[in-house]
Amino acid sequence: MMRTRPLKVALLGCGVVGSEVARIMTTHADDLAARIGAPVELAGVAVRRPSKVREGIDPALVTTDATALVKSGDIDVVVEVIGGIEPARTLITTAFEHGASVVSANKALLAQDGAALHALAEEQGRDLYYEAAVAGAIPLIRPLRESLAGDKVNRVLGIVNGTTNFILDKMDSTGAGYQEALDEATALGYAEADPTADVEGFDAAAKAAILAGIAFHTRVRLDDVYREGMTEVTAADFASARRMGCTIKLLAICERAADGGSVTARVHPAMIPLSHPLASVRGAYNAVFVESDAAGQLMFYGPGAGGAPTASAVLGDLVAVCRNKLSGATGPGDSAYTQLPVSPMGEVVTRYHISLDVADKPGVLAQVATVFAEHGVSIDTVRQQGRQDGGGEASLVVVTHRASDASLNGTVEALRNLDTVRGVASIMRVEGE
Known part of the structure; x- marks a missing residue:
């Protein structure tokens, strides 16, 4: 009644x-x-x-x-x-x-x-x-804490900010630069007058903390989330991604360690294969990809903002x-019973795409490969191309096998000290494989 x-x-x-x-x-x-x-x-x-x-x-x-x-x-x-x-x-x-x-x-x-x-x-x-x-509007929290309450969630990978996805999608589909795409997002009302919270990943990091806490039944605060913005992503990065059959998205990634003893939460731009469901998320839409033991792979998709x-x-x-x-009852509350530690970013293992500006002369590739080997980072592919403008420089793109973030950082620092390396143009993680 x-x-x-x-x-x-x-x-x-x-x-x-x-x-x-x-x-x-x-x-x-x-x-x-x-x-x-x-x-x-x-x-x-x-x-x-x-x-x-x-x-x-x-x-x-x-x-x-x-x-x-x-x-x-x-x-x-x-x-x-x-x-x-x-x-x-x-x-x-x-x-x-x-x-x-x-x-x-x-x-x-x-x-x-x-x-x-x-x-x-x-x-x-x-x-x-x-x-x-x-x-x-995407139903996500309730499925995680109710529908999947009997399952074990291992990974949550998602596009959780519509502004950044619109900008990156525009850069990918039209070849626009970052500022040009941001200006269009602002004109259309997708970006605030001060877009810092979106483009520097603060908004997505807060969401990652919430998702990780619910998915893994543990305490994850904003300070635990590693964060990188996407303001340094360039048209050249998208060109490299296309050559690999990838695109670039700003991702929130929450993972449980293989041994189940810790979790990680991070936000950063990443290359993902065009075959991955998240690669087809266009415009200002959001999508979250959940991987669990029993249910397998689940995709949640829809408008992520707006009144x-x-x-x-x-x-x-x-x-x-x-x-x-x-x-006279209450619904599901906090379920942080596992008390799992949050591992530092240095322990995260993934693949990397590194673009280097190097001297265009014999022996450079051998020097670079030696540095990777000394830091325990295995190389998957290498592509070297001389600059059209001459000047004795070349572009060297290295894609690694899976390695820890700490090992990759050590490798990059050593590369910067080589006389033959003029600069590290970009470093981007490769996810979703």
């Missing part, structure tokens, strides 16, 4: 995502009530600029006092879409302490303080849901949390 007293929802933030959440709550009110078993009522909307016109939202609901809203004592669920660390952290903890469960899209906060927030939610008997924090797609994930969590409220 339908409960007549509505469940009250406080909305913190009414920007691109928050306004869509409010709109869907209003336009789909009957459907949401039927799915939940009770009506849901928007009881208040906390904003910074109350004078702004917000279509479809009763001005009487708008307040600048978010603390008073979450402290009111009659709020069932707080939806937090303001982002950042503070005041979001304080507001969420206050909501738990005053009887509300929380739905959040705040990747930065969850990557930094997820463990503490989960602990407080459990202590207070509340829910903390955050499907929208990682991949927009409506992200609001879809938020509303899915809202329905789940409201159902839990009615039944």
